[in-house]
Amino acid sequence: MRARPMRERGMQMPENVVKKSRILTQLALEFMKIGLFTFGGGYAMIAMIENSCVNKRKWITHDEMMDITVIAESTPGPIAINCATYVGFRQAGFEGALAATLGIVLPSFAVIYAIAMLFDDFLSLTAAANAFRGIKVAVGILIIDAAVTMFKNMKKKAQPKVTAALAFAVMLLSEVFSLGLSSVMLMALAGAVSLGLFMLRDGKKAGHK
Amino acid sequence: MIYLELFLGFLKVGCFAFGGAYGAIPLIRDVVMSYGWLDSEQLAYMIAVSESTPGPIMVNLATFVGSRQGGFWGAMTATAAVVLPSFAVILIVTALLRHVIKNKYIQAVLKGVKPCIAGIILATGLYMAVSNILTKDGTDIKAAVISLGLLAVMAACKRLLKKKLSPVGLIVAAALMGMVIYA
Numbered sequence: 001m002r003a004r005p006m007r008e009r010g011m012q013m014p015e016n017v018v019k020k021s022r023i024l025t026q027l028a029l030e031f032m033k034i035g036l037f038t039f040g041g042g043y044a045m046i047a048m049i050e051n052s053c054v055n056k057r058k059w060i061t062h063d064e065m066m067d068i069t070v071i072a073e074s075t076p077g078p079i080a081i082n083c084a085t086y087v088g089f090r091q092a093g094f095e096g097a098l099a100a101t102l103g104i105v106l107p108s109f110a111v112i113y114a115i116a117m118l119f120d121d122f123l124s125l126t127a128a129a130n131a132f133r134g135i136k137v138a139v140g141i142l143i144i145d146a147a148v149t150m151f152k153n154m155k156k157k158a159q160p161k162v163t164a165a166l167a168f169a170v171m172l173l174s175e176v177f178s179l180g181l182s183s184v185m186l187m188a189l190a191g192a193v194s195l196g197l198f199m200l201r202d203g204k205k206a207g208h209k
Numbered sequence: 210m211i212y213l214e215l216f217l218g219f220l221k222v223g224c225f226a227f228g229g230a231y232g233a234i235p236l237i238r239d240v241v242m243s244y245g246w247l248d249s250e251q252l253a254y255m256i257a258v259s260e261s262t263p264g265p266i267m268v269n270l271a272t273f274v275g276s277r278q279g280g281f282w283g284a285m286t287a288t289a290a291v292v293l294p295s296f297a298v299i300l301i302v303t304a305l306l307r308h309v310i311k312n313k314y315i316q317a318v319l320k321g322v323k324p325c326i327a328g329i330i331l332a333t334g335l336y337m338a339v340s341n342i343l344t345k346d347g348t349d350i351k352a353a354v355i356s357l358g359l360l361a362v363m364a365a366c367k368r369l370l371k372k373k374l375s376p377v378g379l380i381v382a383a384a385l386m387g388m389v390i391y392a
Binding site: 085 | 338388392
């Protein structure tokens with residue numbers, strides 16, 4: 001697809017501007033496709049992004065893709081958004097990041113917006129309502145399953161184990177007795193304690209030297 | 210002011226949602242229930258819808274809650290808010306601080322946060338699963354039957370096909386069971 005020169009300027013656009021707008025269009029379209037065809041979010045999307053950005057478009061290398069995955073996991077937010085922002089930025093700077101991110105968000109935005117409009121009508125159908133009561137059970141299982149996978153991938157050391165067990169106990173008590181503890185507070189606390197322990201150990205090591 | 214609340218609520222989700230979609234669910238639960246945007250029933254429905262529609266689950270949830278609370282602009286506000294932190298963080302990391310993520314202090318913080326998330330997710334999932342069966346109005350035997358049925362389907366899939374049942378597969382199976390058992 002060729003970018004059209006801007007009419008209002010009344011003159012031909014320089015070569016690099018044409019090239020940039022072509023790249024921006026490509027980024028937006030490619031990520032729109034990824035956004036439209038990946039279900040289940042997260043890890044399913046990484047495979048799709050790898051396929052189109054590394055194998056097909058050669059925008060980034062496989063090693064870069066691994067780097068992004070690590071960065072995406074250590075930074076907050078949906079992994080797919082992290083990837084899109086990174087690839088876009090590497091290709092065309094800030095505008096590229098914006099084009100790719102908007103591209104990946106747009107399809108789900110449109111689909112969900114339509115669903116939200118029709119949601120009540122949909123649920124008033126008995127069969128649909130019954131189906132959703134079944135789905136509700138599945139969601140609980142899915143979340144437990146995700147947690148079990150995280151536990152399996154955790155390092156087999158005392159600190160992560162104790163942290164996870166404590167977080168589990170505190171959160172469960174909070175749910176059961178409706179204490180309303182915030183999970184953000186809990187995470188911040190865990191991060192602070194971990195940092196404190198690390199600095200303590202680090203300090204000791206330095207002291208022995 | 211609903212737009213401001215949506216923005217702040219989902220900004221919080223975007224800022225603290227580590228570890229993928231399910232990592233964000235306890236957090237989203239916290240936020241949407243404390244503002245009274247969804248009850249736990251609607252939230253479970255919505256997680257299922259987000260899972261069965263394309264796109265990142267977190268973004269889907271934000272769009273849904275936003276549009277229910279504040280129409281089109283509500284949807285825009287919530288979606289932008291949930292995307293903004295990861296967008297900004299990645300820009301900063303790739304543009305300026307490529308090595309900051311490997312910094313030992315940052316890694317030390319993450320070392321505490323990650324297992325904490327795993328614990329929180331497990332607690333949330335377990336609570337949701339159990340409260341489907343032991344509801345406020347008594348025990349829901351049918352939900353217990355569906356739970357066992359789904360576990361059986363997952364086990365069978367792993368045994369026979371040597372593959373883990375995908376989330377979408379599980380949701381479809383659950384929908385079918387719901388239609389039959391609750392009918």
